[in-house]
Amino acid sequence: MTAEIAPQKQMRLRYAGTCRLCGLELAARTLAVYERASQTVRCVDCSEDTTAEPPVVDPGAPGASARREYQRRRAKDEQAIRDRHPRTARLRLALGSERRSTKSWATGATGEEQLGAALERKASNRLRVLHDRRIPGSRANIDHIVVTPAGVWVIDPKRYVDQRPVRRVEGGVVRPRTERLFVGGRNRTPLVEGVEKQLGVLREIVGSDVPLRGVLCFIEASWPVFGGDFRIREIDVVWPRRLHAILDEEGPLVESRIEQLYQQLGLALPPA
Known part of the structure; x- marks a missing residue:
C-alpha cells in the first residue's frame, strides 16, 4: 500500500523563494510551507485560506497604562493623607502638591x-x-x-x-x-x-x-x-x-x- 503524500509540508527552503500570498521574499534556509500541487511556497504565518477574515486587532489607547498608574498612585497618596491627618486632610489635599514620583x-x-x-x-x-x-x-x-x-x-x-x-x-x-x-x-x-x-x-x-x-x-x-x-x-x-x-x-x-x-x-x- 502506497503511503499518502501530504499536499504541503513545513520545511527550510533550499533556495530563495517568494510567498505566493503576501509577496515576501523568502531567503534560503527560511522556515516556510511548500505546497506540492502548485510547487509554490508561502510564509508560515500566512493563512492558506485567503478568504478568511483576519483577526481583529485592538490598536490600544496611547498612555492608557501610564494614566491608570498615575490615578492609582494619586488615590493611594490621598488616602495616606486622610489616614494620617483625618481632621485636616481636606485642607492639606487642597493646598499640597503631588509627590514627584506620582506626578511623573x-x-x-x-x-x-x-x-x-x-x-x-x-x-x-x-x-x-x-x-x-x-x-x-x-x-x-x-x-x-x-x-x-x-x-x-x-x-x-x-x-x-x-x-x-x-x-x-x-x-x-x-x-x-x-x-x-x-x-x-x-x-x-x-x-x-x-x-x-x-x-x-x-x-x-x-x-x-x-x-x-x-x-x-x-x-x-x-x-x-x-x-x-x-x-x-x-x-x-x-x-x-x-x-x-x-x-x-x-x-x-x-x-x-x-x-x-x-x-x-x-x-x-x-x-x-
Whole structure:
C-alpha cells in the first residue's frame, strides 16, 4: 500500500523563494510551507485560506497604562493623607502638591497621549500603529509600535520640558568608545537601553528578515534652531516633527506585508 503524500509540508527552503500570498521574499534556509500541487511556497504565518477574515486587532489607547498608574498612585497618596491627618486632610489635599514620583506618571501619560494622537492622524495602509503594548511575562510595556515600508519602529516618547538631549562620546583610542545620553545635564542612558530591550522583544516575534528601528522622541524639549537630532547606539533621538519625517522613509515592505506584521505584533503583544 502506497503511503499518502501530504499536499504541503513545513520545511527550510533550499533556495530563495517568494510567498505566493503576501509577496515576501523568502531567503534560503527560511522556515516556510511548500505546497506540492502548485510547487509554490508561502510564509508560515500566512493563512492558506485567503478568504478568511483576519483577526481583529485592538490598536490600544496611547498612555492608557501610564494614566491608570498615575490615578492609582494619586488615590493611594490621598488616602495616606486622610489616614494620617483625618481632621485636616481636606485642607492639606487642597493646598499640597503631588509627590514627584506620582506626578511623573501623569507627565509620561500626557507625552504618550500627545504623540499617539499625532501618529493616529498620520495612520494609513502604509503606516499602521499600535499603542501601549504589554510584553508577556513582564511588567514592562512598549508605548508605540509603527509599521511602515521602512520596517517596524519602536517609539518611546519622553517629555522633558525645556531640557536638551545630547550625546556624549568618550574613549575610542586607549579606552573603549562609549556613547551616553544626557538630558538637561543628567545621564539618561538607561532610556536608550530600554528601547534596545524592546527591539529585542520584537525581533523574537518578527524574525531576522524585518528591518527594526528604535526611536526616543523628546516632546517639548529644548532643541537648537538647526539640526539637533542624532543617533546613539543605533537609536534615533528626535523631536515629533522630525519623527514624522523619518517615518515617511521608503523601504522594502509592501502594504500586504505591513498589514501582516501589524496583525502579528498586535496579537502577540496585547494592549497593556
